[in-house]
Amino acid sequence: MNFDYSEEQNLLKESIVRWAQDNYSFDQRRLGADSDNGFSQEHYNTFAELGWLSVPFSEDNGGYGGSVVDVAAVMEEFGKALVVEPVFPNLILFGGLLERSTNEAIKAELIPQVIDGSLMGAVALYEPQARFDASNIATTATEAGGGYSLNGHKSVVLGGAHAKKLIVVARTDGDQTDENGLSLFLIDANADGVKVNTYPLMDGQQVADIHFNNASAQLISELGNAGSAVHQVLDLAHVALCAEAVGLMEVLNRTTVEYTKTRKQFGVTISSFQALQHRMVDTFMSYEQVKSLLVGTLVELTDERTSPERASKMINALRTLVAKNGKHIGDEAIQLHGGMGLTDEMNVGHYHKRIMMINLMFGNGDFFQHQFNQVAYGN
Amino acid sequence: MDNNFSSTDLEFQQEVRAFFKSAYTPDLQAKVESGEDHKGVAIEWQNKLNAQGWFAVDWPVEVGGTGWTPVQKFIFETERCEAGAPDVVPFGVKMVAPVIFTFGNDEQKKRFLPRILSSEDWWCQGYSEPGAGSDLAALQTKATKDGDDYIVNGAKIWTTYAQSADWIFCLVRTGTFEKRQQGISFLLIDMTSEGIQVNPIHSIDNHHSLNEVVFDNVRVPQENLIGVENQGWTYAKALLAHERTSIAGVADSRRWLRDIIELSKEQTNYKGKLIDDPQFQTRLSDIEIELMALEYMELRVLAKLSSGATPGPESSLLKIKGTEIQQALQELRMQTIGAYSGSLHLDDFENDLHRRGSNSRRAYMYGRAATIYGGSNEVQRNVIAKAVLGL
Numbered sequence: 001m002n003f004d005y006s007e008e009q010n011l012l013k014e015s016i017v018r019w020a021q022d023n024y025s026f027d028q029r030r031l032g033a034d035s036d037n038g039f040s041q042e043h044y045n046t047f048a049e050l051g052w053l054s055v056p057f058s059e060d061n062g063g064y065g066g067s068v069v070d071v072a073a074v075m076e077e078f079g080k081a082l083v084v085e086p087v088f089p090n091l092i093l094f095g096g097l098l099e100r101s102t103n104e105a106i107k108a109e110l111i112p113q114v115i116d117g118s119l120m121g122a123v124a125l126y127e128p129q130a131r132f133d134a135s136n137i138a139t140t141a142t143e144a145g146g147g148y149s150l151n152g153h154k155s156v157v158l159g160g161a162h163a164k165k166l167i168v169v170a171r172t173d174g175d176q177t178d179e180n181g182l183s184l185f186l187i188d189a190n191a192d193g194v195k196v197n198t199y200p201l202m203d204g205q206q207v208a209d210i211h212f213n214n215a216s217a218q219l220i221s222e223l224g225n226a227g228s229a230v231h232q233v234l235d236l237a238h239v240a241l242c243a244e245a246v247g248l249m250e251v252l253n254r255t256t257v258e259y260t261k262t263r264k265q266f267g268v269t270i271s272s273f274q275a276l277q278h279r280m281v282d283t284f285m286s287y288e289q290v291k292s293l294l295v296g297t298l299v300e301l302t303d304e305r306t307s308p309e310r311a312s313k314m315i316n317a318l319r320t321l322v323a324k325n326g327k328h329i330g331d332e333a334i335q336l337h338g339g340m341g342l343t344d345e346m347n348v349g350h351y352h353k354r355i356m357m358i359n360l361m362f363g364n365g366d367f368f369q370h371q372f373n374q375v376a377y378g379n
Numbered sequence: 380m381d382n383n384f385s386s387t388d389l390e391f392q393q394e395v396r397a398f399f400k401s402a403y404t405p406d407l408q409a410k411v412e413s414g415e416d417h418k419g420v421a422i423e424w425q426n427k428l429n430a431q432g433w434f435a436v437d438w439p440v441e442v443g444g445t446g447w448t449p450v451q452k453f454i455f456e457t458e459r460c461e462a463g464a465p466d467v468v469p470f471g472v473k474m475v476a477p478v479i480f481t482f483g484n485d486e487q488k489k490r491f492l493p494r495i496l497s498s499e500d501w502w503c504q505g506y507s508e509p510g511a512g513s514d515l516a517a518l519q520t521k522a523t524k525d526g527d528d529y530i531v532n533g534a535k536i537w538t539t540y541a542q543s544a545d546w547i548f549c550l551v552r553t554g555t556f557e558k559r560q561q562g563i564s565f566l567l568i569d570m571t572s573e574g575i576q577v578n579p580i581h582s583i584d585n586h587h588s589l590n591e592v593v594f595d596n597v598r599v600p601q602e603n604l605i606g607v608e609n610q611g612w613t614y615a616k617a618l619l620a621h622e623r624t625s626i627a628g629v630a631d632s633r634r635w636l637r638d639i640i641e642l643s644k645e646q647t648n649y650k651g652k653l654i655d656d657p658q659f660q661t662r663l664s665d666i667e668i669e670l671m672a673l674e675y676m677e678l679r680v681l682a683k684l685s686s687g688a689t690p691g692p693e694s695s696l697l698k699i700k701g702t703e704i705q706q707a708l709q710e711l712r713m714q715t716i717g718a719y720s721g722s723l724h725l726d727d728f729e730n731d732l733h734r735r736g737s738n739s740r741r742a743y744m745y746g747r748a749a750t751i752y753g754g755s756n757e758v759q760r761n762v763i764a765k766a767v768l769g770l
Contacts (some may be wrong), residue, residue, distance in 0.1 A: 277764040288673040296675035317668045373660040
């Protein structure tokens with residue numbers, strides 16, 4: 001029994017810590033975040049040079065062959081550093097679906113470009129009417145002149161503002177909410193019939209709503225059979241986001257405790273007040289709960305004896321708890337910083353906004369708890 | 380990262396599982412559930428465990444214990460709960476015995492430990508006083524030397540099962556020092572001594588397990604002092620760490636949760652089953668998700684203990700979360716059963732639901748104690764604030 005990261009995983013984490021210490025202070029980070037791009041291409045290239053972008057890809061595809069635990073180790077550190085560079089949309093989403101494509105030539109061409117940092121991609125999955133339902137897809141793909149023609153509207157596409165290539169999940173069969181009948185399509189973001197409307201999110205990401213109007217795209221999955229690939233990628237995405245959230249929460253708690261030890265009111269440091277001490281103990285416990293459940297999820301997901309139901313139960317439990325405890329920790333961090341917590345110059349607000357955004361991605365706390373209930377208690 | 384037990388531990392798990400299956404008989408189970416003759420039934424069960432050599436789980440082999448590793452203890456506790464078997468009464472075997480075998484002299488070990496193992500001696504704990512609860516070091520019960528004896532005067536309170544105890548282990552004040560924690564001694568007192576009066580305290584569960592124990596010039600031989608005079612606080616603190624390692628009660632809570640789910644499949648709600656009510660499901664999963672997190676919190680602490688670390692302030696965290704979950708389950712069980720949960724009957728039940736309702740009421744009401752005893756949850760928060768957060 002062992003719940004620590006391995007030596008190799010710790011080395012990976014330490015390399016991120018060292019890089020962040022030297023290159024990614026809060027002000028340095030802002031230079032990228034406040035630029036038009038919303039991130040620093042230079043930093044992103046460094047990630048590629050240091051091999052971090054290869055972690056989730058299999059060795060067959062030229063990657064590091066990392067497990068979900070390796071991905072979590074990296075994401076937890078990126079969370080601590082509040083990395084705004086689009087690692088998640090590019091590696092976990094775009095890279096994840098790319099790896100599950102059935103078109104070997106496309107994989108051989110594009111995966112190396114993702115790993116070396118030269119290709120930015122995005123996955124166009126969710127739609128305005130679907131809220132958090134990844135099967136509610138009205139975007140259609142119809143056969144046209146040897147290829148396919150896409151029509152529809154995809155919303156809040158992560159990485160969508162700077163992606164060169166898009167993987168679009170579109171319906172080739174069935175009713176709008178059928179789980180079957182979905183296929184994957186590859187298309188250039190600047191192709192005819194593609195309109196990309198970009199906007200920033202509260203956490204600094206540049207995203208887009210993307211409209212397809214008779215845009216020709218290439219089928220890269222089995223026809224009508226991409227649903228399970230989407231769900232596999234989402235499962236990994238859920239865990240990756242939770243690991244990032246754990247990193248964010250750790251920093252929020254640490255920053256808050258340190259702040260109360262220096263801030264004086266009524267002639268004493270406010271850390272001496274029991275009312276505040278107990279609130280900080282509660283946020284510490286909130287963190288320990290989430291960290292423990294993350295570790296439990298990682299351990300069970302990498303255990304071949306784990307049933308699909310159990311895996312689903314763990315992932316939904318984890319996302320539910322991240323939603324509750326993340327909000328708890330973020331709100332308290334701002335409250336305990338007092339007026340300073342409201343300022344843009346302090347980092348706590350930025351960390352909290354990232355947590356808030358994670359808790360809106362692919363589901364919120366109520367959504368995941370509902371899914372948990374279905375798996376655990378049926379009906 | 381993995382949560383695999385070693386093959387030796389897996390074999391041990393099978394052995395323990397088989398033992399509980401054969402030893403915890405339906406007959407014994409019926410007696411436990413009836414709630415009658417608590418002491419007699421507890422002794423019967425403890426003697427079965429002792430015959431197997433598995434009563435003194437926390438003791439080293441030299442003094443008659445199991446010598447088990449933290450993982451083995453965890454497995455044993457988990458299997459016990461899976462089997463639905465009751466815990467042992469802790470005051471002798473889990474609380475005073477570790478102090479005796481760690482800090483007591485050979486004479487004391489020979490005299491007291493065998494009678495604890497055989498459940499011949501029944502112990503109770505004399506720590507809290509009317510003026511010393513969470514602030515235990517404020518205790519005032521005095522022991523003054525007189526020839527070969529101490530003369531003890533004062534009062535202890537919240538003493539569970541004092542009414543059926545043969546011995547009480549007490550913290551008493553033997554000296555006055557600048558630091559209140561100094562000057563406290565650890566004394567073993569025969570409950571049949573002259574001058575001891577046990578006053579029952581009836582609690583909100585409509586039951587009598589708590590007492591006040593008054594000492595009026597009680598003569599106690601000095602040979603009943605554990606270790607060195609005025610060092611008792613250190614001994615008691617060492618014991619508290621023992622007490623908190625298994626305090627999370629994960630396995631017990633898991634059984635409670637399963638029981639509630641089973642009940643809710645039988646109970647109706649509107650025109651359907653309670654288990655299918657989305658609101659009820661959310662109440663269940665609010666608790667279950669926290670329990671899943673607690674399970675891995677405990678396993679992480681266990682993995683640390685297994686690699687040789689001593690229990691630290693993490694045990695405070697387990698205590699707080701563990702007891703909060705226990706109370707949430709106790710409440711949800713009452714709600715699941717419905718109006719029978721108000722019943723004060725202890726027998727003559729209309730049906731099984733009536734019996735379970737009445738038990739749920741008792742468990743909930745007495746369960747309020749869990750966040751108060753063993754250092755209240757607020758005191759645990761003080762511990763974490765100081766020891767972990769450095770506040």
